Amino acid sequence: MNSLRRTDISAAMPLVAEAPAKIEVRGVRKRYDANGNVEALAGVDLKVRSGEFVCLVGPSGCGKSTVLRMIAGLHRPSEGEVLVHASGTRAVPTAMVFQSYNVFPWKTIQANVRFGLEMTGMSGAEADRRATAWLGKMGLADFANAYPPALSGGMLQRVAIARAMAVEPEILLMDEPFAALDAQHRRILQDELLTLWQEDRRSVVFVTHSLEEALLLGDRVVVMSARPGRIIAEFEVPFARPRAPEIRGEPMFAKLEQEIWNLLREQVGKHAA
Template identity: 50%
Template sequence: MPADLVGPRPAAHDGDDKITAQDLGYTYTTRAGAQVPALDGVDFTVRAGEFISVVGPSGCGKSTLLRVIAGLQDPTSGSVAIRREHPGRPLTAPVFQEYSVFPWRTVEANVRLGLDAVGTSKAEAAPRVTEWIRRVGLEGFEKSYPSGLSGGMKQRVALARAFITEPEILLMDEPFAALDAQRRKIMQEQLLEIVKGKSNTVFFVTHNLDEAILLSDRIILMTSRPGRIKRVYDVPFPRPRSPELRADARFAVLEDEIWRDLRSEVEMEPHTALAPAATAAVGTARRASR
């Protein structure tokens, strides 16, 4: 494998390609020994510095895809590869839906975790920790423990912990799904502010179409299980962005277009037994975005 590629197997890259998946497949084996295909024939590229969102029906393999990119699961077929550009920086940092903060560590200790892991001294880490706590709006809570924080605050801790190490790729799996609608909008706005002017590539899994359009440069729509790429949408809005973008008529047109394509997937029978649940989940997310 070439030295600048990291992944289960090497894949060809153009100059600006950061992530390349070729004929990617993943099959689970149940305890009973049954083979359940989650991904099949997935091909896509992500350019360096892009914010890519992945949407699709429940159970279509979105989270599996993110975990394969993160190296947490090996594909059962095909390849995924990442072009490393900055050997001194972490390649990836994940943020999951669950509040993955350590209850025995304070806010500042949780945020500093990635720096501790690479041997950064506390003196060197301190100003960076202070800056990221400020950027996610948690000043005054530096010495607080997670038990005293709200869900949104815990997720902001997780975001600061991921960003502080300056990873080349941020992998986000439904990071705001457990929040109420108001807090979710606030977190979306904070993420817009955090990524402004940054060079991170972001791979973002979500059920919320409003969220995907607001945040992304492109949106990947996946089919029902086994997940394949059905369509990729370009989001026609320049950066930097603000929440007022939702009032643009083109925003609603794109949301309706994606919803029509997505709805045809989740209602397809007998493609997946999850279709009714997926329809309800996606419909709720779409209504919440209005």
């Protein structure tokens, strides 16, 4: 494929790959406040296939994070349903990485990564082995006995990713995990995540405001409207796998980013208004 394929919601949903559905969001609406007067989501339908990396983009407040939290089971829809088709072979079907690092400041880095493993009932020796392995993959082996206040923001986000990956979830949910980082560290972690994901191809739903990030990482970019959020278009990303970070410099990359922004600009304006 050498051009971007866009599918408006008025047309048929695109098939990125003939793989079974891992996540299905069906007709989901979400209302807040006691009387249900604040509508956050207005009928969202989304399917994520096994092994697919899907990026959600849209204006602030459009409900991207709400969709993610529903998939994680942290929020319930007011209407509709969210189905997660776990195989049952993993102790933890989903794991989530947040924008804030959510590490325990009183625990060492090793203990932070071990925490999710301990919650699954894993033995101490195996939890230590797996935590050590993931700290090594994330470049944190020398900081296993350090405490979070001693680490930079980029390092703490590596801890959060290691903790989520260590439990080996079928589905990884990431809510703007690099938004709080400076531009250089954000780029480095994007590249590292791209490499890690291409090793095992687990299903990922990734919320971001960065179109560059979405195109670098994703198989598909799903665009949401201003609140109340709904899906207005989906774009299949044409770059082959395995994908190298150098695609950022290709003319097609810039062209695709601009095409998505042309659609998204109106929605951002509505949010600002």
